Amino acid sequence: MSEPQIKLPRQSKGKRPYFFDDPAIDQMMTFLVELTAEVSVVYDRLDTVERLLETKGTISRADIEAYRPSDAIESERVARRDGYLKRVFRMHPPQATYGKGGTTAKPAPAKKKRRRRRRQRSAASG
């Protein structure tokens, strides 16, 4: 007699730490990292389809599910994943201080005028 299916927990015990002042950024990072995994899975599936089609005229879902890459093909996939990781998670280079970004540039005068006009308009309408 077979035993009943048991659900395994997905979360570990204990509080989850957050590293940014705003935990929403940690949450977004989790979404982002998880998403990169899903893209990689889709890429592998496409790679499987392409490789199967190279040898067979038509393929079924079962063919895809049953496919397991050889050592050589898996090595190609590893190289592709490493390149993908390097491109997606391109860290800003370590430097002495952070640049001030766009805020060091003086706003163009035209922009200033537009902003002032908008403020005046909103004051007039309000």
Added chain:
Amino acid sequence: MPFQAKHDFLVESSHDELSRQNYVQRLRMHILNQIGGGMRAVYDKRVKPQFEKSQGRAPKDEYEVHVAMLSDNYGQVWSTMMRSCQEMVWDSVIPAVERAQPKLNERIRGLNARYGTLTLDPSVKVPRYVSATDIHLMPGNYHTERTADDASQGALYDRGRFVYNGGAAGPYADAIPRTIATYIRRKWPDFKPAQALELGCTIGSSTIPFVDGFPECEVHAADVAAPVVRYGHARAEALGKRVHFHQMNAESLKFADGTFDLVYSIIMFHETSTKAYRNILKECHRVLRPGGLMIHMELPPVGDMDPFEAFYLDWDAYYNNEPYYLKYTHEDIRACVTNAGFGNDKFFQVLIPDLARSPQAFEAVVGGEVIKKTQVARVGESAKWFTYGAWK
């Protein structure tokens, strides 16, 4: 290569699950080596100078480095990715284990052992240092049983740890124990253990290299958690290896005094409490015969590390559910070993290069060369194993 050696009890993952597991392996290596590799430069170029500017001195210890690094954006990005990735390791394997569970337990229960034995002891109480937290964020930890004869935590650990290692420890995930067993054999060729005991063996992947390394030796392996020894027994049988597994607490072994010639553990102590560490060392001394060898591979002590390296190594203690790790890496191991009954002159410690990854350096250390620098040894970054012990 990213392939794990197959055996009859390794869970089957689907096409997409395997793809996800293989991605997580590379992701972890990328975070460790590529992103983590930049941490030192961030510290030297930005964090340390800023600290010096505001405080008028350099950070004095790892705790100050910890706060400063995790206040920096780079440290925050690295940390949050490390944490997410660690969660993904188990998440990528759990569905396959869940699917396999009923049948897997049934097959293990009906196992007809041809090589070794399994001795379970339901009276063994899981100590708090195992039950209180899910070490390495593995949901359910080593000990959770959800049904009679449950071995699923063993199955999860087997596949999940391989994903975690990224294959760096070889197809059987046993690079460290293989290195240590070979070191013992090569360093002390006259030492011929007849009985050996591994403590904290989990699924026995660290036991089998000792079976291979000492074919004349009767090898026993103990762990407090039933699911992992159950699974380990099945795994060893599937691989045709003679191991005698016991569900036993290493703090109170059921073996008589002077039973073993060799007692060892592979990266176990940092998952036990300060009190347990001392109790286990005493038990090692008790169950060893005079002239026997106690040897443990563990995290290197942080005492002589620079504050940055100590912070980097201790990160896991805080954020990877390893609460005892910090106390352990700050222990005076020589004092603990001698307090357990071993002679001060019988104590030794050695940094052993990995046998498979750096065979020449391994040979040099067997020949007596000493590697002075204690390096950061998180799996995937280093290939030198800190090992210590004593002769009785």
